[in-house]
Amino acid sequence: xxxxxxxxxRTYQSTELRQSATIEAVVQLCAEQDPATLTTARIAEEVGLxxxxxxxxxxxxxxxxESVAGWxxxxxxxxxxxxxxxxxxxxxxxEAMFFAHVRFIARHPGIPRLMLxxxxxxxxxxxxxxxxxxxxxxxxxxxxxxxxxxxxxRIAAGIDTEAAAVLYLGAIQGLVVQGMVSGEIASLEQxxxxxxxxxxxxxxxxxxxxEK
Amino acid sequence: xxxxxxxxxRTYQSTELRQSATIEAVVQLCAEQDPATLTTARIAEEVGLxxxxxxxxxxxxxxxxESVAGWxxxxxxxxxxxxxxxxxxxxxxxEAMFFAHVRFIARHPGIPRLMLxxxxxxxxxxxxxxxxxxxxxxxxxxxxxxxxxxxxxRIAAGIDTEAAAVLYLGAIQGLVVQGMVSGEIASLEQxxxxxxxxxxxxxxxxxxxxEK
DNA sequence: CAGAATAAAGCAATTGATTACTTTCTTTCA
DNA sequence: TGAAAGAAAGTAATCAATTGCTTTATTCTG
Numbered sequence: 247x248x249x250x251x252x253x254x255x256r257t258y259q260s261t262e263l264r265q266s267a268t269i270e271a272v273v274q275l276c277a278e279q280d281p282a283t284l285t286t287a288r289i290a291e292e293v294g295l296x297x298x299x300x301x302x303x304x305x306x307x308x309x310x311x312e313s314v315a316g317w318x319x320x321x322x323x324x325x326x327x328x329x330x331x332x333x334x335x336x337x338x339x340x341e342a343m344f345f346a347h348v349r350f351i352a353r354h355p356g357i358p359r360l361m362l363x364x365x366x367x368x369x370x371x372x373x374x375x376x377x378x379x380x381x382x383x384x385x386x387x388x389x390x391x392x393x394x395x396x397x398x399x400r401i402a403a404g405i406d407t408e409a410a411a412v413l414y415l416g417a418i419q420g421l422v423v424q425g426m427v428s429g430e431i432a433s434l435e436q437x438x439x440x441x442x443x444x445x446x447x448x449x450x451x452x453x454x455x456x457e458k
Numbered sequence: 459x460x461x462x463x464x465x466x467x468r469t470y471q472s473t474e475l476r477q478s479a480t481i482e483a484v485v486q487l488c489a490e491q492d493p494a495t496l497t498t499a500r501i502a503e504e505v506g507l508x509x510x511x512x513x514x515x516x517x518x519x520x521x522x523x524e525s526v527a528g529w530x531x532x533x534x535x536x537x538x539x540x541x542x543x544x545x546x547x548x549x550x551x552x553e554a555m556f557f558a559h560v561r562f563i564a565r566h567p568g569i570p571r572l573m574l575x576x577x578x579x580x581x582x583x584x585x586x587x588x589x590x591x592x593x594x595x596x597x598x599x600x601x602x603x604x605x606x607x608x609x610x611x612r613i614a615a616g617i618d619t620e621a622a623a624v625l626y627l628g629a630i631q632g633l634v635v636q637g638m639v640s641g642e643i644a645s646l647e648q649x650x651x652x653x654x655x656x657x658x659x660x661x662x663x664x665x666x667x668x669e670k
Numbered sequence: 671c672a673g674a675a676t677a678a679a680g681c682a683a684t685t686g687a688t689t690a691c692t693t694t695c696t697t698t699c700a
Numbered sequence: 701t702g703a704a705a706g707a708a709a710g711t712a713a714t715c716a717a718t719t720g721c722t723t724t725a726t727t728c729t730g
């Protein structure tokens with residue numbers, strides 16, 4: 247008495263649609279699985295395709311990873327930078343950027359795994375290059391904002407901006423790793439303000455600010 | 459005209475010796491290769507054994523990873539904590555601990571890959587549990603030192619010690635990731651002081667310290 | 671606008687390579 | 701001499717990629 251599977255009239259899609267659906271499926275799957283153990287069969291299942299059909303839309307697995315890295319880079323920078331650019335004061339922009347980044351990760355828990363996973367592999371594959379460039383661009387953005395803050399007189403003048411940018415990214419990574427250790431990615435957004443408050447103290451003017 | 463391999467008089471070793479040699483080989487190999495792609499054949503080659511002979515000393519690959527995680531945990535905590543305990547003032551202990559950690563990583567570049575790789579995989583395998591507990595213990599140590607520093611009057615009293623501990627680990631991770639991005643693990647020790655100086659500013663007393 | 675022709679998208683099955691682990695037999699050495 | 705340690709070959713499973721063929725969609729033509 248085999249239960250007949252739904253006839254499931256097979257419907258064809260353009261490669262363009264399949265590609266984006268596949269990329270999002272990978273990002274989704276990385277939230278619950280180590281990227282290194284992700285098989286084409288598992289991805290195909292998530293998209294609703296046979297394993298072999300995946301190769302009608304991507305020439306090979308590496309190119310798929312490349313596309314995923316590109317998608318992540320695009321989404322991260324556009325969402326985070328846009329939030330920063332909405333503020334005139336550099337210190338406020340940095341804060342907004344910090345929270346936007348945390349929010350982005352909380353919504354896509356697989357992304358740290360993805361990026362760290364790429365950085366893990368040595369060599370200079372295309373996907374790794376994309377991640378590397380994204381992080382470099384991000385760091386430059388932070389350095390620029392810090393410098394702007396100094397010019398605006400809202401950030402201590404003597405600050406080591408390069409180091410502050412590394413610490414900025416480290417603060418986020420610390421949050422992420424703490425989330426991976428505790429397993430609670432949801433609590434990220436809750437803890438983030440405490441971390442940023444502390445971080446921002448490291449470059450605040452030492453003057454006793456009368457207001458507040 | 460096959461060139462005869464060196465006769466290589468085969469010499470037998472105790473499992474105990476082989477185990478530690480294998481563990482160190484894995485740590486060594488992780489410096490140049492993604493742990494997820496490390497095969498038993500590659501490990502055996504590094505140790506100087508046939509692939510099958512490895513299983514005379516470890517029942518399976520998972521147990522090997524477990525042993526590696528244990529070794530890393532033991533080495534890291536013993537070396538880093540020992541350095542911290544040599545100082546009476548908590549702030550100095552934190553600084554020494556920071557540099558000891560960075561030095562440890564610089565000497566074993568594979569270890570961040572190892573620990574991050576373990577944290578990546580979901581579930582609660584034994585190896586991941588060890589890494590998790592190690593990080594948790596580390597965090598507690600930092601919180602304890604921060605609290606001690608407050609009691610000693612060397613650290614601002616109002617500080618959020620939990621957040622400061624997360625930021626402490628984040629500072630190290632920021633350094634590590636920056637090293638993975640730039641590919642220069644050697645420059646870690648050079649950059650570390652700049653990062654720590656900034657980090658420590660976040661919990662320094664705001665009083666204008668006349669000395670120095 | 672019907673319908674043939676062509677291209678695109680799909681499945682099921684298979685291939686070849688890789689990998690963790692086993693088995694069989696040999697060598698060492700306490 | 702017997703147990704531990706090793707090599708070498710083998711095994712079953714897994715996985716990315718391919719192949720052969722079918723089905724759907726699009727384009728061309730009269």
